[in-house]
Amino acid sequence: MDEIEPYIVRPIGIVRSTLTAPAEAPNQAFEGAPAAVLEIEPIYTDALHRIRVGDELILLTWLHLAHRDVLKTHPTGDTTIPLTGVFRTRSPDRPNPIGLHRVTVTALEGPTTLRVGALETIDGTPIIDLKIAMREAPEA
């Protein structure tokens, strides 16, 4: 295999949420997560241009409390499910702990503050990317 170099991820913002502990966070947004606020760094104002209320965005986070050395887990913490490689799960514990979330923009509160609907991520989670969601290709 070619040598593969590491890369530096610089967070572009931070999640503000009433969820403050991982134990409070549901596994998925549709399991009853609260609304949240995305505070984006002002240097990225231009990268938010044309985002509007109603947009569906894919939010990528850095799950800063995750354990990067875990390679197998019981999915959803259910020990009746056999140990499974983390690359076949949605566990936050994984070598590069990137969280993937679909959110709807519900309000624009200033040039770099977006209010969004249900989000299963705790307060203070770093944001590393936003992308428009695509209906034609649900996950890509």
Added chain:
Amino acid sequence: MDEIEPYIVRPIGIVRSTLTAPAEAPNQAFEGAPAAVLEIEPIYTDALHRIRVGDELILLTWLHLAHRDVLKTHPTGDTTIPLTGVFRTRSPDRPNPIGLHRVTVTALEGPTTLRVGALETIDGTPIIDLKIAMREAPEA
């Protein structure tokens, strides 16, 4: 805003594809991308445990040829579409150039080599994460 520290992403593998130049790559897999191979580093063998043929996975890549200083772009390169913030596009050019792809596992070729269906990513692209796709929450 809290101080947000940078993080190190260590690639977990590499894409092998007949696509060798970005100009050849379609914008999305459903636009005629070829099949590809995911070569995962052997140290992550356990993280692939229980992945099987037919699984749908979300593949995260590091788009190593992207320009990280681009904040606005014409979506899909179409100059008739107004300049748009990259966070409202799928452009590879963005502050943290993470690619998001949905793939289907078509064959297991050894403990850390997965053959997958259509993938719009060029040969040599670093892989940074794999997750199981979820039907209930198409993009998260």
